[in-house]
Amino acid sequence: MSNISWVTVGMLCASNLVMAFAWYGHLKNMQNAPLWKVVLISWFIAIFEYALMIPANRIGHRTMTLEQLKITQEAISLLIFIPFSVVFMKSPITWNYFAAMICIMGAVYFIFRT
Secondary structure, three states: OOHHHHHHHHHHHHHHHHHHHHHHHHHHHOOOOOHHHHHHHHHHHHHHHHHHHHHHHHHHOOOOOHHHHHHHHHHHHHHHHHHHHHHHOOOOOOHHHHHHHHHHHHHHHHHHOO
C-alpha cells in the first residue's frame, strides 16, 4: 500500500471516530437535552469529521477508485464503531459484529482484487 493510501486510511479512521461521537454520543450523554441543542452540538462536532473526510477522499482518489474509497470507508466505519459501541456506549459484543465484519472484509477483498 502506498503512503498516500496510508494517509487516507489514517484520516478516514480519525473522521469516523469523530463522526461516531457526532452521530451517537448524544444518546448516552444528552438524553434529556432538547433536540435542537443536540442537533447544533452534533453539527459542530461533524464539521471536524468533514474537515478530515473530504481531504482523505481527495488524497485517496490518487491511488484508489471511487468504489475502493467507499468500501474502505465502510470497513473503517465498522472497525471504529464496534469499539465505540462497546467501550463508550457500553453495548455488549454479539456474534453479529463478527458476521458483519466478515461481510465487510469480503467486500474489501473483492473491491481490491485485481
